[in-house]
Amino acid sequence: MFRRSTQLFVMILMLVGAGCDSGVQHSPADVLGIAANLSSVMTLDPAAIAERLTGGVIRNVCEPLLVLNEEDAREVLPGIAEHWSVNEDFSSYTFHIRPNLKFPSGNPVTAHDVAWSMSRSLQLNLASSKLLKEWGFNKDNIADMVRVIDDLILEVRPPKKYSPSLFLYALADYKSAHALDRVEVLSHEIDGDLGKDWLTRNTACYGPFRVHTWRAQDVLILERNDEWIRRENPIRRVVIRHIPEPGTQRLMLEKGDIDLAADLDPSDLSAIEENPNTYLKLTPRFSVIYMAFNRDMPTFSDPRVIRAMRYLIDYESIASTVLNKAAIVLEAPVPRGMFGALPESFSPYSKDIGKARDLLQESGAGDGFSFELLTSNSAPYPDIAQHFQENLLKVGVKVKITTLSSGHLFTKVRARNYQAYIGGYGFNYPDANNVMLRFGYNPKNSEDNSVSVAWRTGWYPGEWFNATVMQAQTEPDPLKREKLYHELQRYHVENSPIIFLFQRLGIKALSRNVESIKANALNISYASAVKKQ
Amino acid sequence: MTQFTQDSELSSTQEKVTSGRSHLAIAMTELRRVLVMVFLTLLVLLAVTFFLGRVMPTDPVLAVIGEQADESTYQTVYKELGLDKPLIVQFGIYIKDIASGNFGIARTTGNPVIDDIRRVLPATFELATLSLILGVIAGVPLGILAAVRRNSALDHGVRFFSLLGHSIPNFWLCMMALVVFYAHFGWIGGSGRVSIFFIDTVDPVTGSILIDSIIAQNWDVLGNALRHVIMPALILASGSMAFISRMTRSFMLEQLGQEYIITARVKGLSRGQVVYHAFRNIKIQLVTIIILSYGGLLDGAVLTETVFAWPGFGQYLTAGLMNSDMNAVLGCVLLVGVTFVSLNLLADALYRILDPRTR
Numbered sequence: 085m086f087r088r089s090t091q092l093f094v095m096i097l098m099l100v101g102a103g104c105d106s107g108v109q110h111s112p113a114d115v116l117g118i119a120a121n122l123s124s125v126m127t128l129d130p131a132a133i134a135e136r137l138t139g140g141v142i143r144n145v146c147e148p149l150l151v152l153n154e155e156d157a158r159e160v161l162p163g164i165a166e167h168w169s170v171n172e173d174f175s176s177y178t179f180h181i182r183p184n185l186k187f188p189s190g191n192p193v194t195a196h197d198v199a200w201s202m203s204r205s206l207q208l209n210l211a212s213s214k215l216l217k218e219w220g221f222n223k224d225n226i227a228d229m230v231r232v233i234d235d236l237i238l239e240v241r242p243p244k245k246y247s248p249s250l251f252l253y254a255l256a257d258y259k260s261a262h263a264l265d266r267v268e269v270l271s272h273e274i275d276g277d278l279g280k281d282w283l284t285r286n287t288a289c290y291g292p293f294r295v296h297t298w299r300a301q302d303v304l305i306l307e308r309n310d311e312w313i314r315r316e317n318p319i320r321r322v323v324i325r326h327i328p329e330p331g332t333q334r335l336m337l338e339k340g341d342i343d344l345a346a347d348l349d350p351s352d353l354s355a356i357e358e359n360p361n362t363y364l365k366l367t368p369r370f371s372v373i374y375m376a377f378n379r380d381m382p383t384f385s386d387p388r389v390i391r392a393m394r395y396l397i398d399y400e401s402i403a404s405t406v407l408n409k410a411a412i413v414l415e416a417p418v419p420r421g422m423f424g425a426l427p428e429s430f431s432p433y434s435k436d437i438g439k440a441r442d443l444l445q446e447s448g449a450g451d452g453f454s455f456e457l458l459t460s461n462s463a464p465y466p467d468i469a470q471h472f473q474e475n476l477l478k479v480g481v482k483v484k485i486t487t488l489s490s491g492h493l494f495t496k497v498r499a500r501n502y503q504a505y506i507g508g509y510g511f512n513y514p515d516a517n518n519v520m521l522r523f524g525y526n527p528k529n530s531e532d533n534s535v536s537v538a539w540r541t542g543w544y545p546g547e548w549f550n551a552t553v554m555q556a557q558t559e560p561d562p563l564k565r566e567k568l569y570h571e572l573q574r575y576h577v578e579n580s581p582i583i584f585l586f587q588r589l590g591i592k593a594l595s596r597n598v599e600s601i602k603a604n605a606l607n608i609s610y611a612s613a614v615k616k617q
Numbered sequence: 618m619t620q621f622t623q624d625s626e627l628s629s630t631q632e633k634v635t636s637g638r639s640h641l642a643i644a645m646t647e648l649r650r651v652l653v654m655v656f657l658t659l660l661v662l663l664a665v666t667f668f669l670g671r672v673m674p675t676d677p678v679l680a681v682i683g684e685q686a687d688e689s690t691y692q693t694v695y696k697e698l699g700l701d702k703p704l705i706v707q708f709g710i711y712i713k714d715i716a717s718g719n720f721g722i723a724r725t726t727g728n729p730v731i732d733d734i735r736r737v738l739p740a741t742f743e744l745a746t747l748s749l750i751l752g753v754i755a756g757v758p759l760g761i762l763a764a765v766r767r768n769s770a771l772d773h774g775v776r777f778f779s780l781l782g783h784s785i786p787n788f789w790l791c792m793m794a795l796v797v798f799y800a801h802f803g804w805i806g807g808s809g810r811v812s813i814f815f816i817d818t819v820d821p822v823t824g825s826i827l828i829d830s831i832i833a834q835n836w837d838v839l840g841n842a843l844r845h846v847i848m849p850a851l852i853l854a855s856g857s858m859a860f861i862s863r864m865t866r867s868f869m870l871e872q873l874g875q876e877y878i879i880t881a882r883v884k885g886l887s888r889g890q891v892v893y894h895a896f897r898n899i900k901i902q903l904v905t906i907i908i909l910s911y912g913g914l915l916d917g918a919v920l921t922e923t924v925f926a927w928p929g930f931g932q933y934l935t936a937g938l939m940n941s942d943m944n945a946v947l948g949c950v951l952l953v954g955v956t957f958v959s960l961n962l963l964a965d966a967l968y969r970i971l972d973p974r975t976r
Contacts, residue, residue: 117813123936126681126725134683209693211682284727299736300726301936302928303816325813327926328935331792335800336807491941495676535687 111343111597113615114320119333120346122326123301129283130262134211136510143258143607146289149179149198150256154612157514157604158423160252164193164263174245181236186311187265188294195238197263199230204278212259215512219254220244247560253513264288292317292611301326317611337362337593345593349463350408356593365592366409370419370511370605377504377581379542388447390581394433395440396475406467414587416573417519421605424516424569441479452480458505461487465506500540516569517557524576525553541581549575655958662954667708670943677941681724721944725936730948739824741929745914747850752857753907760865765892775862782859787852791924794848806845808926815841849925853918857910864906868899901971905964912960
């Protein structure tokens with residue numbers, strides 16, 4: 085009797101469920117449903133965001149002074165600023181803000197808002213301030229360097245006479261040149277925090293969308309900003325649901341319950357391609373996978389040992405098996421699609437056990453040695469490490485692989501407390517300067533530069549290298565600049581203890597309900613989505 | 618004689634007063650003892666979690682600023698999080714804040730921890746309560762049947778499934794259920810409490826989407842929510858059902874071996890009546906284990922909630938752990954501690970109320 089009652093109860097629940105559910109959950113044409121892992125979304129404040137997914141969302145909410153082409157990130161287009169001019173010696177840029185732009189609060193968008201937001205970022209000194217500081221701005225000079233001429237005219241004087249093609253990228257990034265609704269933000273200020281607490285959970289920007297609902301680890305809902313004028317936006321709502329499991333994301337996509345799955349495992353990609361209801365859109369990202377060796381370990385201070393390591397990596401086989409469609413081989417430091425990238429044919433190394441053995445012998449490490457290789461515990465890093473480990477064993481080098489959480493890995497790497505690691509890195513703007521500052525330039529080789537991967541490996545690249553990185557920043561002729569970056573990269577590949585392995589692809593696993601959507605190497609534009617009617 | 622009688626009446630009244638007082642005194646002492654014990658338990662729990670959290674090799678500052686930030690940003694946030702103070706001072710400040718009802722701000726959400734917990738608990742309660750109902754209405758009868766037909770095929774079957782319920786990882790079961798019942802057959806809803814396009818379509822009144830959709834008379838949402846809750850609830854229930862059925866079986870066996878049962882049988886009572894006699898005597902123990910298994914369901918929902926993306930307490934705790942957000946983790950640990958202690962006390966109290974022998 086009891087068993088029957090249980091069965092009855094469950095059946096009733098399921099029947100009521102099925103009966104009430106009219107099956108209308110399939111996606112409406114003006115709503116974009118996304119599944120993503122939202123667990124690391126900690127703040128919506130553009131001055132504090134340090135995480136990729138939040139960055140992607142905020143790029144759809146906070147339009148910077150200039151924007152990048154939705155399909156080719158190298159092209160700079162008008163954003164909040166309608167047009168701009170540069171003086172002859174590149175020491176001053178004048179931006180004309182579009183008239184009649186309004187924040188969601190109804191307040192007008194003015195030059196004051198941009199200047200105030202830049203200064204706020206430096207005063208708070210949170211994650212985004214690094215980029216402004218890298219361009220030479222600081223909280224003491226910002227008031228002189230970014231001046232409001234009138235409500236709609238802003239003058240920006242770069243701290244250095246950068247090549248304009250480079251410096252405009254500084255102003256096309258939500259991290260360095262966003263416009264917050266100053267009046268609205270300040271009305272929520274607590275104890276002089278410049279609205280930091282309030283902006284953790286709210287946004288006050290001008291852009292294609294505004295944040296309608298944000299419940300941490302649950303859902304983020306964006307709503308169309310009808311005041312956004314750059315072009316037509318067919319998407320009324322974007323619902324980003326927290327689905328931490330990649331496997332669950334895939335099932336939901338296949339069932340048509342979502343339009344886009346943000347974090348699929350590489351092993352799921354073939355299934356997505358084969359399923360008639362889903363497809364993949366792959367865009368090269370400005371994101372790399374690399375291996376770094378700490379020169380504090382004497383063996384690794386010999387460039388011949390590092391070169392031997394390069395010959396022990398089976399790039400093609402890892403790319404086609406472990407990474408499946410998630411990445412492509414990249415031996416040069418600068419990712420494809422970025423200004424200054426080497427030609428795609430650049431591939432000086434491939435697996436060659438014999439050459440590796442010779443180089444190790446030459447360096448005196450021919451009898452073999454052992455070291456610990458750290459990697460993050462998330463895919464695909466442990467698999468890459470294993471491939472590498474097998475090849476090293478063939479030349480008598482023993483590798484102990486230790487997998488750690490990303491947080492633990494960062495902590496060890498930042499403190500230079502490791503022997504070798506495999507890591508990933510995402511760049512912020514489409515110019516080789518970005519890569520060279522992070523992975524090569526290391527003038528003093530001191531702890532002040534702890535953010536640089538070159539310092540973290542203990543590599544001093546030499547005076548020529550450091551000077552050339554600085555020279556390339558100010559070289560006005562694009563062709564000459566490009567040539568300088570090519571030289572720097574070739575030198576880097578032959579001499580540094582950092583081995584670039586792969587360039588990650590932005591994977592958009594989409595439902596066939598989405599006819600098209602635009603994405604560049606940095607971002608996906610929700611407003612560009614066209615769904616089936 | 619009269620004197621004696623008067624004296625004896627007086628002394629008996631005094632005895633009554635004294636014994637009344639002593640009962641009260643005993644009760645007060647007992648209450649004090651319980652309170653001290655609860656306080657100490659929670660303090661030790663917090664201290665262990667706090668210090669374990671601080672010796673974790675992950676740097677909480679990097680979780681906030683990311684890998685790319687420079688040294689000055691690092692220092693700013695380091696101070697902001699209060700990490701520059703000695704560990705023991707940090708703990709002292711934390712305990713002082715908790716005493717004044719301030720559980721701190723969860724870095725992962727930017728909200729006060731207490732608000733976050735208040736927000737996520739209804740989802741977990743909804744799931745755990747439904748699971749408990751399923752666990753009880755399946756577990757108790759199965760346990761009784763297994764005891765009555767001891768060593769029969771049915772008993773072995775119940776034992777086998779109980780073992781499965783105990784030993785199959787929920788995580789795997791959840792994935793399989795999604796693959797089979799959601800992706801293949803389409804009988805149940807996928808992840809979350811409702812489908813993505815139904816989110817926020819009914820006003821939150823109670824926090825339980827089932828009740829809220831009934832209040833709003835939105836039957837589409839109710840149906841959708843039921844299709845979503847049924848599978849995680851069943852899977853979560855499988856564990857508690859296994860526990861409850863095993864315990865019911867052993868309680869029943871103990872009773873069925875008692876002399877009064879033999880007497881009842883000899884008296885010619887029907888089998889059902891005999892079983893009912895025995896069952897009446899295990900009710901008290903059953904209440905205790907059901908209450909305890911409810912506590913287990915609340916914190917056992919962690920994996921189920923993660924796979925089904927159920928925006929509840931378990932998922933909140935996991936995200937806190939992943940991002941080394943110690944305020945959130947400590948808040949959750951404290952809540953689990955308080956829940957368990959309270960449920961234990963409740964079980965104790967019910968035991969005393971229901972069983973006259975323990976008074």
